Amino acid sequence: ARTGIAEAVFCLHKSAQDLHPIIRFNIENSTPVLLTRLSQQQWLALPLELQNALDYDECSETAIINGSQKLSTKNDVCIVSAGTSDQAVAMEAKRTLAFNGYQAPIFADLGVAGLWRLMEKIDELRQYKIIIALAGMEGALFSVLAGLVRAPIIAVPISVGYGVSAGGNTALGSALASCSPGILTVNIDNGFGAANAAIKILNQFSE
Amino acid sequence: ARTGIAEAVFCLHKSAQDLHPIIRFNIENSTPVLLTRLSQQQWLALPLELQNALDYDECSETAIINGSQKLSTKNDVCIVSAGTSDQAVAMEAKRTLAFNGYQAPIFADLGVAGLWRLMEKIDELRQYKIIIALAGMEGALFSVLAGLVRAPIIAVPISVGYGVSAGGNTALGSALASCSPGILTVNIDNGFGAANAAIKILNQFSE
Amino acid sequence: ARTGIAEAVFCLHKSAQDLHPIIRFNIENSTPVLLTRLSQQQWLALPLELQNALDYDECSETAIINGSQKLSTKNDVCIVSAGTSDQAVAMEAKRTLAFNGYQAPIFADLGVAGLWRLMEKIDELRQYKIIIALAGMEGALFSVLAGLVRAPIIAVPISVGYGVSAGGNTALGSALASCSPGILTVNIDNGFGAANAAIKILNQFSE
Amino acid sequence: ARTGIAEAVFCLHKSAQDLHPIIRFNIENSTPVLLTRLSQQQWLALPLELQNALDYDECSETAIINGSQKLSTKNDVCIVSAGTSDQAVAMEAKRTLAFNGYQAPIFADLGVAGLWRLMEKIDELRQYKIIIALAGMEGALFSVLAGLVRAPIIAVPISVGYGVSAGGNTALGSALASCSPGILTVNIDNGFGAANAAIKILNQFSE
């Protein structure tokens, strides 16, 4: 609240006992809350009545309690992903933005191995104030994109890949070491954090 | 230019032969250029006439050619540093911002070991749209600050310290793994990159 | 014994064959013993009679044989945790302290993202001679706390998190590199070790 | 002050310009201050009058301004080092303790390669409430010592060695992963931090 960001609960290491009271309390108080990293298994373990009260999305492992505000549609922010494997994190970002009132389209599969696909979309991408970009493997998308647009790039390294790219550290290094200025980085797979940073920027400049 | 950022030359690995023609060319063409990582030794090796044509700052190792535009003074961005050792990078950020037309005050020595010093300044810091924060060692400043203000935090991990913090990786990890949402990270010691990201944001929202 | 610490058995890599005789022997000899890292699965694999003879706590994966000594309640030591995910290790520390005769309250969920929650409790925390602090992700709690109290801080980095904080190394680095003096560190997730160090200190100064 | 620790200045990355005013200010105000990581080169660059006003020790690279309080001599704490190469850090710890009023003898060269030397001293070491232990290379001293005494061990990994032990990370790992309970660790080469932690403990229990 003090920071302008709506409340979120990080469910990764939480047991059923931890989650029940938090969810029930917020439903009863009509507080809007975002649950992240709520696995399908954790969700299925909830009593049916709680399951139904959640707007749950299995791909991004997010759930929204008392969501439903109107979405701003002013081309504030879009999400660009390098490959199909980045979809879950792209959705986490999109849902976090929506929960805070910002609509954000996803432009998927624009990795630099097929540069022409990115170039076909570049004028459309240039319409957005902020771009959240997601890429795993070697993360070359961040640098290429930052060199082509005026928007700041919020880079989300993705933990897809194997060998030296397993875990996302190579893509993280690429985001941080990029020779294109204006790239800002968040933790590996942190679609939630990328969205929150975009929200903080938009909140600061929207009044 | 395509990205709204004025031209900059990264001098870290450049020899005298590399630098002379670049500098002379830009002076003659009255192009504004920012030189970063230009060590005092590199600067002193330039012919006196070139030395004099540069607005050189030894602390930040930056030089400006044909600078001197008027500075915007709208509380757009400020720079917060944890300790005295962060001064060089703070100055690199400040000079990069100034070169692009944005004035940014530095609030020094607000590390969390002396939390009351940060708390005394917090209301003043809350006036700024964007905060660039610098910290070495364990980088706890990023998390504390992000939990107290509405502004997005651009975190610059600093390579001061020894033992496990030598090289800046511990502070980098802290910026990326922070439990306070809304932190954006750039490479270790990259005051230039932090400033450019802020400039991209300000450019996007200023018209 | 030579070191003033009661006997403990580390069960992490032990098979059923390894555990049976140790447990039975100590029950029969009325020796107080602490079992750590005894998973629920390992516990359930014990014969019912042994299960019943153990004071088992599933959250901390500890079991106590012949425990039950009176607890000292002199505000010697308390346990502060950053988030809900640190609960298991907090309980391991609390149970180890209790097994050795020291009562220690847990102050949960005082992470620095919500600094005001920590500040509301700070005067109460200042009553304790030693503070065991637990934090995962970026571990900023250690530095903030150490700058606010006279007590030595025993920092326990927690392996919660993902991306760069997965495994606890970022929090470990923060504890070791902290700019607040007086922080002492133990291994990641080592609530047992933190408690033992506190016990050694209390034993040395209690007579 | 809030934490019971006297003021200290970390000089590692500070220029002459940074240091002059701090030193002069404190001399003039008769404030006791400890300077650490003040290299001989930095010290020699000071004006003679400032050099003379400092109680400088070249081995530990520490300087004391307005020191000279009486030392407590109650066997509170001693310093044990594994080899000759640990002397500089041992002295940093000793000087920090003295500056805060605690005398601490150094027991040098007790590495486990010559176990009998350690065993000859063990009864004398057992007289101390707290032991600060220093070791580089593989750091086996920490485990052996912690298994032999009732005192808590504050382990300082030392960056001596070459190959896998270069930089001190092997000794750091040994301190953290030790199978002997009751070991507390500080950053590599951090004699200052080890002493401060000991001081915090002694302050808490001395009234």
Place this chain on the structure above:
Amino acid sequence: ARTGIAEAVFCLHKSAQDLHPIIRFNIENSTPVLLTRLSQQQWLALPLELQNALDYDECSETAIINGSQKLSTKNDVCIVSAGTSDQAVAMEAKRTLAFNGYQAPIFADLGVAGLWRLMEKIDELRQYKIIIALAGMEGALFSVLAGLVRAPIIAVPISVGYGVSAGGNTALGSALASCSPGILTVNIDNGFGAANAAIKILNQFSE
């Protein structure tokens, strides 16, 4: 053969299809073969007739085909382990030695946290020409032992532990960086390799 070592098959990544023909062929040809890293699951997947033809040991995951030579019992080599968790690797070493004709007793649970247990056995250990030592966690046993005996120590770091010692790298570093001369190291958990090196030494000096 060319190297004096009997044939061994490493089964870790081998499928049932890979293993069947190898095993059957050697049984039929009466060739003595040692199988290592043959998990109980792999063993159970073999046809009953092959299972029975193997001398299988589940603890060390080794199987011997056509073994049964007489064992030399000349105090050539013994195996010292720090804790119960090292048992599987100790058995792998013992079985490899036996397969090559050398008997080797295991001295278990001699970790340095309880130094007196090691000291009680030290005269007996001094009877052996070569000592294979196993330790996980911080691996201090290697240094202490090497400082007490004339025998060369073959150190086997063990992957037990958690936090910084998970995976065995801390113990490996301790073996390599030890300040006690005469320690020789093999890969983490490589009881097989330690035994083979001992066998090569014994073969070279036995005629």
Place this chain on the structure above:
Amino acid sequence: ARTGIAEAVFCLHKSAQDLHPIIRFNIENSTPVLLTRLSQQQWLALPLELQNALDYDECSETAIINGSQKLSTKNDVCIVSAGTSDQAVAMEAKRTLAFNGYQAPIFADLGVAGLWRLMEKIDELRQYKIIIALAGMEGALFSVLAGLVRAPIIAVPISVGYGVSAGGNTALGSALASCSPGILTVNIDNGFGAANAAIKILNQFSE
């Protein structure tokens, strides 16, 4: 010889005593030899007569003895570099190729931050059978290039940069983890190795 590659001497760790006889011997025998990593300091320490007998290039730190064969000019191979800082390694590759009879032009400064510069040259680059690409920092050039041309890319990660890209590991990771197929990697800064691999390919297919 057996491998079709002319003899080369790696001078990095060689003293004057090591180098004199090698150089003199080859001059006297009229053997063509390539010296790599021969620093200007090492070169200047040679007797004047040897200095003069060497075709020395200070930028790439290479020297050629008895070189001067005719160069093949069939668009076999070209060298593409991301920035000015890659010049020394580019020259090492070019000189190695020339020494083996292959001419290779350098296309400098084609990093992806200025994608249009690369696109302006792309049709010219497509004329070459093999492309050696050099990039430091985040190494995005490798992926972009490999997605645009039919030629195999031999990627040489460069150790320029600071923070996470210091030492070249981020660029190395990008080359190996690239999502564009057909990239082959050599060691960081290994212009010599890249050239040799190209030579082996050209030799295999040229007869």
Place this chain on the structure above:
Amino acid sequence: ARTGIAEAVFCLHKSAQDLHPIIRFNIENSTPVLLTRLSQQQWLALPLELQNALDYDECSETAIINGSQKLSTKNDVCIVSAGTSDQAVAMEAKRTLAFNGYQAPIFADLGVAGLWRLMEKIDELRQYKIIIALAGMEGALFSVLAGLVRAPIIAVPISVGYGVSAGGNTALGSALASCSPGILTVNIDNGFGAANAAIKILNQFSE
């Protein structure tokens, strides 16, 4: 297409929903497609009709849609593997080559521990224009082979092994740091990439 490489789909992180439409679409359009990292579990989850339309190989986890072109058999390329555990990756390379029209025999089990086995085959190996070599553990095969043949070596480090070789990084380091010139490296376990690089070379030189 632009790069001369037939289309491939990387299935590692793809769900059933992702895969169905891609597969069906390509079957219907008679486009030749290679699927890599398609686990048996993913394959079994496909509708029977799609399963049957795929030429699936369980060992290499590859599937081919509309494959069946004639294979070139001109001794262009062969695959050499160090051990049985490298078989899956060897098959991935072989199938990728076949899908692109190149036949490649596999020479298995030629690791340097049994150097004579390699030497017996060396003349046969010398017939091939390009050699793809696979090795895990310490990867010595790459250096030995590169010193014996004229062909360029494409090295594929394999993630077999345990301890320091777990994950394939030791073999990767050996390929990159080899003292034998002419070795080109791809990502750990990347048989697909090695084959594609070979195909790009063969395509370039085959007309």
Place this chain on the structure above:
Amino acid sequence: ARTGIAEAVFCLHKSAQDLHPIIRFNIENSTPVLLTRLSQQQWLALPLELQNALDYDECSETAIINGSQKLSTKNDVCIVSAGTSDQAVAMEAKRTLAFNGYQAPIFADLGVAGLWRLMEKIDELRQYKIIIALAGMEGALFSVLAGLVRAPIIAVPISVGYGVSAGGNTALGSALASCSPGILTVNIDNGFGAANAAIKILNQFSE
């Protein structure tokens, strides 16, 4: 002494003040002592009389006080090195062996890139009971040698090289992960330790 190894002083981090008394004391007492890692600079800083009393070798940075015992010449041990850059460490091993009474010839420049040079010497190498092998870069020599001889190999990884092999960790990994059994490893550049281990073996088996 207790371990059968003559006394050695490790001079790497020792100042002139540390060294003078040690050296003078041992000269006066006629104790044989080996000084290792005594740089030429440290040696030149000694008073002339001490310099002259030392048998100093600048290449290996070793000095011997009161050496001169007769050397055993029974083909006990030899030293094999991969390249010229390994000479300093080879000499450290040779001098340590000589100081303890064992003569050991050096076979230089037998790296596997030129396998035939190793094969030409292999019968001569087979005469030795123990082989100390030195290799930097990728360290393939260890595996090849261990597969060809009956002697145990003591592997010394060397810190020559650049990029991924800088510092010696790649060669260390190769020694530990080798698929040839019977390799024993010591720390990077530790010729002293390799020699001591050989001496311990020879002492054990020589009476």
